[in-house]
Amino acid sequence: MKVATDSLADLMRSWSERVDHALDRYLGEDYQAPGLLREAMRYSLFAGGKRLRPLLVLLAADACMGALDKAMPAACAVEMIHTYSLIHDDLPAMDDDDLRRGRPTCHRQFDEATAILAGDALLTQAFGLLATIEPPVVAGKCVAELAHAAGAPGMVGGQVDDLHPPEGEGTLDWLESLHSRKTGALLTVCLRLGGLVSGTDQERLDGLTAYGQRIGLAFQIADDLLDVEGSAEAVGKEVGKDSAAGKRTYPSLLGVDESRDRARVLVREAREHLAPLGPAGHRLASLADFIVERDH
Secondary structure (H helix, E strand, O other): OOOOHHHHHHHHHHHHHHHHHHHHHHOOOOOOOOHHHHHHHHHHHOOOOOOHHHHHHHHHHHHOOOOHHHHHHHHHHHHHHHHHHHHHHOOOOOOOOOEEOOEEOHHHHOOHHHHHHHHHHHHHHHHHHHOOOOOHHHHHHHHHHHHHHHOOOOHHHHHHHHHOOOOOOOOHHHHHHHHHHHOHHHHHHHHHHHHHHOOOOHHHHHHHHHHHHHHHHHHHHHHHHHHHHOOHHHHOOOOOHHHHOOOOOHHHHHOHHHHHHHHHHHHHHHHHOOHHHHHHHHHHHHHHHHHHHOOO
Protein backbone atom coordinates (compact mmCIF):
# COMPACT_ATOMS: atom_id res chain seq x y z
CA MET A 1 0.00 0.00 0.00
CA LYS A 2 1.37 3.42 -0.95
CA VAL A 3 0.11 6.61 0.69
CA ALA A 4 -0.86 9.33 -1.77
CA THR A 5 1.68 12.15 -2.00
CA ASP A 6 -0.77 14.76 -0.75
CA SER A 7 -1.71 12.57 2.24
CA LEU A 8 1.95 12.17 3.20
CA ALA A 9 2.53 15.90 2.76
CA ASP A 10 -0.44 16.69 5.01
CA LEU A 11 0.83 14.27 7.63
CA MET A 12 4.35 15.74 7.49
CA ARG A 13 2.98 19.26 7.95
CA SER A 14 0.79 18.22 10.87
CA TRP A 15 3.48 16.26 12.69
CA SER A 16 6.12 18.92 11.96
CA GLU A 17 3.87 21.43 13.73
CA ARG A 18 3.69 19.10 16.72
CA VAL A 19 7.48 18.89 16.75
CA ASP A 20 7.75 22.69 16.56
CA HIS A 21 5.36 23.10 19.50
CA ALA A 22 7.40 20.64 21.55
CA LEU A 23 10.70 22.32 20.66
CA ASP A 24 9.20 25.66 21.60
CA ARG A 25 8.28 24.26 25.02
CA TYR A 26 11.71 22.77 25.57
CA LEU A 27 13.46 26.05 24.71
CA GLY A 28 10.77 28.38 26.03
CA GLU A 29 10.95 31.16 28.58
CA ASP A 30 11.65 28.69 31.38
CA TYR A 31 14.77 27.33 29.67
CA GLN A 32 17.73 28.50 31.73
CA ALA A 33 20.26 30.14 29.40
CA PRO A 34 21.72 33.60 28.77
CA GLY A 35 19.44 35.56 26.48
CA LEU A 36 21.92 35.76 23.60
CA LEU A 37 22.61 32.02 23.70
CA ARG A 38 18.93 31.10 23.78
CA GLU A 39 18.24 33.50 20.91
CA ALA A 40 20.98 31.92 18.78
CA MET A 41 19.77 28.41 19.56
CA ARG A 42 16.21 29.26 18.60
CA TYR A 43 17.34 31.21 15.52
CA SER A 44 18.83 28.05 14.00
CA LEU A 45 16.37 25.55 15.45
CA PHE A 46 13.38 27.43 14.01
CA ALA A 47 14.99 28.41 10.70
CA GLY A 48 12.64 26.16 8.74
CA GLY A 49 13.43 22.81 7.20
CA LYS A 50 11.49 19.61 6.67
CA ARG A 51 11.90 18.18 10.20
CA LEU A 52 12.76 14.93 8.45
CA ARG A 53 14.71 13.41 11.34
CA PRO A 54 12.07 13.89 14.04
CA LEU A 55 9.45 12.71 11.55
CA LEU A 56 11.41 9.48 11.09
CA VAL A 57 11.33 8.95 14.86
CA LEU A 58 7.59 9.54 14.97
CA LEU A 59 6.84 7.46 11.87
CA ALA A 60 8.88 4.55 13.25
CA ALA A 61 7.11 4.79 16.60
CA ASP A 62 3.73 4.92 14.87
CA ALA A 63 4.59 1.92 12.68
CA CYS A 64 5.51 0.00 15.85
CA MET A 65 2.20 0.95 17.48
CA GLY A 66 3.88 3.37 19.89
CA ALA A 67 2.50 6.65 21.22
CA LEU A 68 3.73 9.82 19.51
CA ASP A 69 3.85 11.75 22.79
CA LYS A 70 6.18 9.14 24.26
CA ALA A 71 8.46 9.41 21.20
CA MET A 72 8.48 13.22 21.13
CA PRO A 73 11.53 13.76 23.41
CA ALA A 74 13.60 11.52 21.12
CA ALA A 75 12.21 13.29 18.03
CA CYS A 76 13.18 16.70 19.41
CA ALA A 77 16.57 15.42 20.56
CA VAL A 78 17.59 14.33 17.06
CA GLU A 79 16.47 17.67 15.61
CA MET A 80 18.66 19.45 18.16
CA ILE A 81 21.60 17.23 17.18
CA HIS A 82 20.95 17.91 13.50
CA THR A 83 20.72 21.67 14.06
CA TYR A 84 23.93 21.75 16.09
CA SER A 85 25.71 19.89 13.27
CA LEU A 86 24.47 22.43 10.70
CA ILE A 87 25.60 25.38 12.83
CA HIS A 88 29.07 23.90 13.11
CA ASP A 89 29.19 22.75 9.46
CA ASP A 90 28.54 26.33 8.32
CA LEU A 91 31.48 27.80 10.27
CA PRO A 92 34.48 29.21 8.37
CA ALA A 93 36.66 26.35 9.63
CA MET A 94 34.27 23.83 8.08
CA ASP A 95 32.13 24.53 4.98
CA ASP A 96 32.26 28.32 5.37
CA ASP A 97 28.66 29.03 4.33
CA ASP A 98 26.89 32.37 4.58
CA LEU A 99 23.36 31.06 3.96
CA ARG A 100 21.32 28.28 5.49
CA ARG A 101 17.67 27.75 4.53
CA GLY A 102 17.63 31.08 2.73
CA ARG A 103 18.88 33.30 5.54
CA PRO A 104 22.21 34.15 7.21
CA THR A 105 23.91 31.26 8.98
CA CYS A 106 24.17 31.40 12.76
CA HIS A 107 27.73 32.73 12.83
CA ARG A 108 26.81 35.45 10.31
CA GLN A 109 23.69 36.47 12.22
CA PHE A 110 25.54 36.52 15.56
CA ASP A 111 29.27 35.72 15.69
CA GLU A 112 31.47 32.62 15.52
CA ALA A 113 31.84 32.15 19.27
CA THR A 114 28.10 32.43 19.87
CA ALA A 115 27.41 30.00 17.03
CA ILE A 116 29.83 27.42 18.43
CA LEU A 117 28.31 27.72 21.89
CA ALA A 118 24.75 27.53 20.52
CA GLY A 119 25.68 24.26 18.81
CA ASP A 120 27.29 22.98 22.01
CA ALA A 121 24.17 23.84 24.02
CA LEU A 122 21.84 22.09 21.54
CA LEU A 123 24.03 19.00 21.58
CA THR A 124 24.00 18.69 25.35
CA GLN A 125 20.30 19.56 25.68
CA ALA A 126 19.50 16.72 23.27
CA PHE A 127 20.89 14.15 25.69
CA GLY A 128 19.09 15.85 28.56
CA LEU A 129 15.83 15.26 26.70
CA LEU A 130 16.60 11.61 26.08
CA ALA A 131 17.22 11.17 29.79
CA THR A 132 13.55 12.03 30.49
CA ILE A 133 12.27 9.00 28.56
CA GLU A 134 10.51 6.34 30.62
CA PRO A 135 11.38 3.73 31.67
CA PRO A 136 14.99 4.66 32.54
CA VAL A 137 16.38 1.50 30.91
CA VAL A 138 14.96 2.66 27.56
CA ALA A 139 16.34 6.14 28.13
CA GLY A 140 19.79 4.64 28.66
CA LYS A 141 19.55 2.64 25.44
CA CYS A 142 18.47 5.76 23.51
CA VAL A 143 21.34 7.82 24.93
CA ALA A 144 23.87 5.15 23.98
CA GLU A 145 22.46 4.74 20.47
CA LEU A 146 22.38 8.48 19.71
CA ALA A 147 25.87 9.04 21.16
CA HIS A 148 27.25 6.32 18.87
CA ALA A 149 25.44 7.61 15.78
CA ALA A 150 26.26 11.29 16.33
CA GLY A 151 29.81 10.85 17.61
CA ALA A 152 33.16 9.64 16.33
CA PRO A 153 31.91 6.26 15.02
CA GLY A 154 29.12 8.00 13.10
CA MET A 155 28.39 11.57 12.05
CA VAL A 156 31.43 13.35 13.49
CA GLY A 157 33.83 10.68 12.24
CA GLY A 158 32.26 10.88 8.79
CA GLN A 159 32.67 14.65 8.78
CA VAL A 160 36.37 14.29 9.61
CA ASP A 161 36.91 11.86 6.73
CA ASP A 162 35.00 14.21 4.43
CA LEU A 163 37.28 17.10 5.38
CA HIS A 164 40.46 15.01 5.29
CA PRO A 165 39.93 12.09 2.89
CA PRO A 166 42.68 9.45 2.94
CA GLU A 167 45.16 9.63 0.08
CA GLY A 168 43.93 7.93 -3.07
CA GLU A 169 40.44 7.11 -1.81
CA GLY A 170 37.61 7.66 -4.23
CA THR A 171 35.83 4.37 -4.83
CA LEU A 172 32.08 3.86 -4.48
CA ASP A 173 32.67 1.63 -1.45
CA TRP A 174 34.68 4.39 0.23
CA LEU A 175 32.07 7.04 -0.61
CA GLU A 176 29.24 4.92 0.76
CA SER A 177 31.23 4.14 3.91
CA LEU A 178 31.79 7.88 4.40
CA HIS A 179 28.15 8.84 3.92
CA SER A 180 26.76 5.92 5.90
CA ARG A 181 28.44 7.66 8.84
CA LYS A 182 28.26 11.36 7.97
CA THR A 183 24.62 11.36 6.84
CA GLY A 184 23.18 7.88 7.26
CA ALA A 185 24.03 7.20 10.90
CA LEU A 186 21.78 9.96 12.25
CA LEU A 187 18.92 9.07 9.91
CA THR A 188 19.17 5.41 10.87
CA VAL A 189 19.24 6.08 14.60
CA CYS A 190 16.05 8.12 14.27
CA LEU A 191 14.23 4.96 13.21
CA ARG A 192 15.87 2.90 15.93
CA LEU A 193 14.89 5.44 18.59
CA GLY A 194 11.28 5.34 17.40
CA GLY A 195 11.33 1.56 17.66
CA LEU A 196 13.05 1.51 21.05
CA VAL A 197 10.64 3.92 22.75
CA SER A 198 7.76 1.82 21.37
CA GLY A 199 9.16 -1.41 22.80
CA THR A 200 9.17 -3.13 19.43
CA ASP A 201 10.69 -6.56 18.82
CA GLN A 202 14.10 -7.28 17.32
CA GLU A 203 12.76 -8.27 13.89
CA ARG A 204 11.02 -4.93 13.41
CA LEU A 205 14.01 -3.05 14.82
CA ASP A 206 16.31 -4.82 12.34
CA GLY A 207 13.94 -3.92 9.50
CA LEU A 208 13.89 -0.27 10.53
CA THR A 209 17.68 -0.27 10.74
CA ALA A 210 18.15 -1.71 7.25
CA TYR A 211 15.55 0.73 5.88
CA GLY A 212 17.37 3.64 7.53
CA GLN A 213 20.77 2.63 6.20
CA ARG A 214 19.45 2.65 2.64
CA ILE A 215 17.46 5.86 2.81
CA GLY A 216 20.48 7.51 4.43
CA LEU A 217 22.54 6.83 1.32
CA ALA A 218 19.63 7.72 -0.97
CA PHE A 219 19.24 11.02 0.89
CA GLN A 220 22.91 11.84 0.32
CA ILE A 221 22.67 11.05 -3.38
CA ALA A 222 19.68 13.39 -3.62
CA ASP A 223 21.71 16.07 -1.82
CA ASP A 224 24.61 15.60 -4.24
CA LEU A 225 22.27 15.86 -7.21
CA LEU A 226 20.74 19.05 -5.81
CA ASP A 227 24.23 20.54 -5.55
CA VAL A 228 24.61 19.91 -9.29
CA GLU A 229 21.09 20.54 -10.58
CA GLY A 230 19.33 22.59 -7.88
CA SER A 231 19.04 26.34 -7.47
CA ALA A 232 20.13 28.40 -4.49
CA GLU A 233 16.57 29.77 -4.22
CA ALA A 234 15.03 26.30 -3.90
CA VAL A 235 17.78 24.70 -1.82
CA GLY A 236 18.23 27.69 0.49
CA LYS A 237 22.02 27.77 0.31
CA GLU A 238 24.79 28.13 -2.24
CA VAL A 239 24.93 25.26 -4.74
CA GLY A 240 27.84 23.94 -6.79
CA LYS A 241 30.28 24.21 -3.87
CA ASP A 242 31.14 20.50 -3.79
CA SER A 243 32.23 20.36 -7.42
CA ALA A 244 34.07 23.67 -7.09
CA ALA A 245 35.98 22.29 -4.10
CA GLY A 246 36.78 19.06 -5.93
CA LYS A 247 34.89 16.92 -3.42
CA ARG A 248 34.07 13.33 -4.20
CA THR A 249 30.31 13.06 -4.72
CA TYR A 250 28.00 10.51 -6.32
CA PRO A 251 27.60 12.55 -9.55
CA SER A 252 31.37 13.12 -9.83
CA LEU A 253 32.01 9.40 -9.36
CA LEU A 254 29.04 7.83 -11.17
CA GLY A 255 27.54 10.63 -13.25
CA VAL A 256 24.10 12.15 -12.82
CA ASP A 257 22.03 9.40 -14.46
CA GLU A 258 23.74 6.51 -12.70
CA SER A 259 23.54 8.36 -9.38
CA ARG A 260 19.80 8.75 -9.82
CA ASP A 261 19.49 5.05 -10.69
CA ARG A 262 21.51 4.15 -7.60
CA ALA A 263 19.13 6.20 -5.43
CA ARG A 264 16.12 4.40 -6.90
CA VAL A 265 17.69 1.00 -6.17
CA LEU A 266 18.35 2.03 -2.58
CA VAL A 267 14.75 3.19 -2.16
CA ARG A 268 13.43 -0.08 -3.54
CA GLU A 269 15.63 -2.03 -1.12
CA ALA A 270 14.58 0.23 1.75
CA ARG A 271 10.90 -0.44 1.07
CA GLU A 272 11.55 -4.21 0.99
CA HIS A 273 13.05 -4.08 4.50
CA LEU A 274 9.79 -2.71 5.87
CA ALA A 275 8.11 -6.12 5.39
CA PRO A 276 8.24 -7.02 9.13
CA LEU A 277 6.06 -3.98 9.83
CA GLY A 278 3.29 -5.12 7.51
CA PRO A 279 0.73 -2.47 6.48
CA ALA A 280 1.89 -0.26 9.35
CA GLY A 281 5.04 0.55 7.36
CA HIS A 282 3.24 2.17 4.42
CA ARG A 283 4.01 5.74 5.53
CA LEU A 284 7.70 5.00 5.79
CA ALA A 285 7.56 3.43 2.32
CA SER A 286 6.09 6.63 0.88
CA LEU A 287 8.63 8.75 2.73
CA ALA A 288 11.44 6.84 1.02
CA ASP A 289 10.08 8.01 -2.35
CA PHE A 290 9.80 11.58 -1.08
CA ILE A 291 13.44 11.62 0.00
CA VAL A 292 14.80 11.06 -3.52
CA GLU A 293 12.17 13.16 -5.31
CA ARG A 294 12.53 16.32 -3.20
CA ASP A 295 13.76 19.58 -4.76
CA HIS A 296 15.32 21.09 -1.63
